[in-house]
Amino acid sequence: MATNTTYQTKPALFGPSLSNSDKVGYLLQPLEDPTGCQLVTTPFANWIALVKRGSCSVATKVRNMQQSGAVAVAIGDLELKSSWFTMYALGDTFDIEIPSIFLARNEYKSLLYLSELTDAPLMILLQRDQRMDWPLLDAMIIVFVSPSVMLVIIYIFRQLKQQMHRDGLTETTLASLVLWQFTTQEEYGAEACCAICLEDYFQGEMLRLLPCHHGYHAKCVDAWLLTKKGFRRKAFCNDNMFDKQGRSDWWENGTSNRRKEVFIVLVFQVREKSLYAS
Numbered sequence: 001m002a003t004n005t006t007y008q009t010k011p012a013l014f015g016p017s018l019s020n021s022d023k024v025g026y027l028l029q030p031l032e033d034p035t036g037c038q039l040v041t042t043p044f045a046n047w048i049a050l051v052k053r054g055s056c057s058v059a060t061k062v063r064n065m066q067q068s069g070a071v072a073v074a075i076g077d078l079e080l081k082s083s084w085f086t087m088y089a090l091g092d093t094f095d096i097e098i099p100s101i102f103l104a105r106n107e108y109k110s111l112l113y114l115s116e117l118t119d120a121p122l123m124i125l126l127q128r129d130q131r132m133d134w135p136l137l138d139a140m141i142i143v144f145v146s147p148s149v150m151l152v153i154i155y156i157f158r159q160l161k162q163q164m165h166r167d168g169l170t171e172t173t174l175a176s177l178v179l180w181q182f183t184t185q186e187e188y189g190a191e192a193c194c195a196i197c198l199e200d201y202f203q204g205e206m207l208r209l210l211p212c213h214h215g216y217h218a219k220c221v222d223a224w225l226l227t228k229k230g231f232r233r234k235a236f237c238n239d240n241m242f243d244k245q246g247r248s249d250w251w252e253n254g255t256s257n258r259r260k261e262v263f264i265v266l267v268f269q270v271r272e273k274s275l276y277a278s
Contacts, residue, residue: 005110007103007107007110007111008104008107009074009101009102009103009107009126010084010085010086010087010101010102011099011100011101011102011128012058012062012086012087012088012089012099012100012101012102013086013087013088013089014059014062014087014088014089014093014096014100015062015093015096015097015098015099015100016096016097016098016099017099017128018099018126018127018128022125022126022127022128023048023071023072023099023125023126023127024046024123024124024125024126025046025047025048025070025071025072025123025124025126026044026046026047026048026121026122026123026124027047027048027050027074027111027114027115027121027122027123027124028043028047028048028049028050028115028121028122029049029050029051029112029115029116030043030049030051030065030068033051034051034052035051035052035054035055035056035061036049036051036052036056036060036061036062036064036065036073036075037055037056037060037061037064038064039064039067039068040064040065040068041068042068042069044121045069046071047069047070047071047121048070048071048072048073048074048124048126049065049068049070049072049073049074050074050076050108050111050112050115051065051073051074051075051076052075052076052078052108053075053076053077053078053079053085054078057089057090058075058087058088058089058100059089059090059091059093059096061073061075061100062096062098062100063095063096065098066096066097066098070098071098072098072099072100072101072126073098073099073100073101074100074101074102074103074108074111075087075100075101075102075103076102076103076104076105076107076108076109076111076112077102077103077104077105077108078105078108078109079105080105084102084104085102086102087100087102099126101126111124171226174222174225174226177208177209177210177211177225178208178209179206179207179208179209179218180206180207180208180209180215181204181205181206181207182201182202182203182204182205182206182207183203194207194216194217194220195214195216196216196217196220196221196224197217197220199217201217205217206218208221208222
């Protein structure tokens, strides 16, 4: 009878591992002592001992089966609530030269049944599952790579933020914006005040007229324009300062512009606080 079935096992923490080469042999449970707690007669060459858990330590089982000629040991669990168990040994285990694996209840009973099904020995292949390396790789990525990526993102963000703060308008560009002399307050009514400092305009004051058709005290708005890159597109009207040229007519537009001017006041107050805070 030929069969090809894969069983999940768990290697011991002592003895050689299967990382470099696979191990091929014939699986057999020793009749003299199924627990492997004492030496048994070698049945044939290249045999792999299938023993039950209990009665002695796992290191003792492996040592006894090694001295009995086994090339590997598979230790099975018969408990009903069997779970995966990591086999370890206390003390020095440098004398153990064969690999050993742990089998849960279902895997152990299945292999025991197959080994006793016919008189011919059951050939098995002990092979390391390469997928077991992935959890370790994932852990290394989380521990080492993720913090590095976060540091790079933080660095880029800080650089962009610093660039936004230092890349304001140039002196040449600022000089190209219109300076307009205020005439009389009576002509413009309640709207004749600076939305930045909230002070009324007085006759003869120089106002900076932006391409978005809004005017402010030159002394109030020039410092902001020269230092803040974000002001190139004004938040309250979303108007690009380089899209339009010409004199403003916003002073003469009535109620709709009054509502807009109230919104401008709020935005500028928030921006002024951020300017002094920075």
